[in-house]
Amino acid sequence: MDAGTIEALQARNENLETRLRTLEARRGQVPVAVAKARAAVVFIWGTYTFADNAGRPLRHVLDENGEPVADAKGVPMVDLTGTGSVAVQNYMGTAFLVDREGRLLTNRHIAEPWWEDEGDAPLLAAGLRPVFIRLRALFPGHPDAVPIEVLRVDPTLDVALVRTVGWTPTADPLPIHPESDRLEEGQAVILIGVPTGLDAVLSKLSVQEYSAMDRAGGANQYATAEYLSRENRFSPTITGGVRLGDSPARACLRCADHGRRKRRTGPGSPGARDRRERRVP
Numbered sequence: 001m002d003a004g005t006i007e008a009l010q011a012r013n014e015n016l017e018t019r020l021r022t023l024e025a026r027r028g029q030v031p032v033a034v035a036k037a038r039a040a041v042v043f044i045w046g047t048y049t050f051a052d053n054a055g056r057p058l059r060h061v062l063d064e065n066g067e068p069v070a071d072a073k074g075v076p077m078v079d080l081t082g083t084g085s086v087a088v089q090n091y092m093g094t095a096f097l098v099d100r101e102g103r104l105l106t107n108r109h110i111a112e113p114w115w116e117d118e119g120d121a122p123l124l125a126a127g128l129r130p131v132f133i134r135l136r137a138l139f140p141g142h143p144d145a146v147p148i149e150v151l152r153v154d155p156t157l158d159v160a161l162v163r164t165v166g167w168t169p170t171a172d173p174l175p176i177h178p179e180s181d182r183l184e185e186g187q188a189v190i191l192i193g194v195p196t197g198l199d200a201v202l203s204k205l206s207v208q209e210y211s212a213m214d215r216a217g218g219a220n221q222y223a224t225a226e227y228l229s230r231e232n233r234f235s236p237t238i239t240g241g242v243r244l245g246d247s248p249a250r251a252c253l254r255c256a257d258h259g260r261r262k263r264r265t266g267p268g269s270p271g272a273r274d275r276r277e278r279r280v281p
Contacts, residue, residue, distance in 0.1 A: 040172065044092060045225050046110070048089055049089070050129065050130055091110075097174060098176060111160035135147065140234055143230045144226075145226055146167045151163050192237070195237055198228070209231075213227050
């Protein structure tokens, strides 16, 4: 083997070692990045109803015995003249802390859950307006749910900006990529968020923790969420993936939902079926 061949092999070996060191360094950076990001990933809880111009909310229709009336498919009937409880819709989502003033980046369908929603479209068409009863953010390590307000939504994309009210997070915000337009399809990404709502958290509880949770909130889902927040049990789901052909903002936010639009739950126990009110006044 001549000197030139030996030098070529040595150069090739050095190049391979350099690439391996780079890969190992990146691999070591992932846990650090994930640990830092966890504190900036926020669980969102929303509850809303619809009301007319006079402020009357939709209420469940009751029969002469005071029991809720349902249609042939078992869907509760609601009306502005109903005498039952206010008909509400609960949902959950994810947001990301992006500055030190409490601003959070999320999806528009989290900031405005009625946006492009087929079930809510007839109510909007009838002239009713959506009204938030509760819009809260639950931060890892912070015991109390924090009210949030919607600052603005994108008119066409599923992106929105919200902000905490009455409390400013101390966690480091997630940096926004300064050149997101240079991200290429197929690049590796870390998907992080709370795509399954309470399910993933509940599945990790022990029997004793379930009992304590039931004593604290029973079948009330929001009380359950508050209990889990106080016990610091919220932990974002983290998986790997690749960037698909989409706008960078939408691609990033889809990490929050892992492809699911949103989760609606009825007013009953965790996991209750979606209850779509079909009667439009």
